[in-house]
Amino acid sequence: MKNSVKQILKTNPNIGFSISRWMLGLVIFPHGAQKLLGLFGGYGYSGTMDFLTTQMDLPSIVAFSVIMIEFFGSISLVLGFFSRFWSIALVGMFAGIIITTQLEHGFFMNWFGNQAGEGYEYSLLVIGLALSIVANGSGKWSIDGLISKQ
Numbered sequence: 001m002k003n004s005v006k007q008i009l010k011t012n013p014n015i016g017f018s019i020s021r022w023m024l025g026l027v028i029f030p031h032g033a034q035k036l037l038g039l040f041g042g043y044g045y046s047g048t049m050d051f052l053t054t055q056m057d058l059p060s061i062v063a064f065s066v067i068m069i070e071f072f073g074s075i076s077l078v079l080g081f082f083s084r085f086w087s088i089a090l091v092g093m094f095a096g097i098i099i100t101t102q103l104e105h106g107f108f109m110n111w112f113g114n115q116a117g118e119g120y121e122y123s124l125l126v127i128g129l130a131l132s133i134v135a136n137g138s139g140k141w142s143i144d145g146l147i148s149k150q
Contacts, residue, residue, distance in 0.1 A: 011136070013145065021080060022077075029075065062096075065089075073090060079143050083142065
């Protein structure tokens with residue numbers, strides 16, 4: 001295996017990083033399942049693509065990327081497979097969400113329905129967890145850890 005790939009997959013075997021990876025994957029998964037499969041009351045792939053491209057005015061490639069990152073990225077994070085890659089993708093995606101839709105609504109989420117949209121506090125938590133994984137790897141019990149040992 002090439003050194004550069006091995007370096008990307010290298011992970012700190014601390015269980016805390018595994019917990020971060022699992023929680024991030026588990027929290028993002030339902031959102032991806034809504035967008036791709038229509039589970040949990042979602043619109044499915046076609047409905048989500050239509051919403052993101054017409055209502056949100058996102059380019060098709062960005063809308064497609066959002067769906068793929070949330071669905072396949074979350075599963076990969078739970079398994080610890082290319083966790084740094086998927087975490088970087090989530091950081092970029094959530095930075096984009098903050099800039100395009102949340103910044104204007106301030107910090108706080110819309111807990112009481114008294115503002116026009118959601119603030120960015122949740123997105124900052126996602127970014128923080130994802131950056132922890134970028135910095136430290138998948139942690140214990142990950143496919144990345146198994147691959148990097150070979």
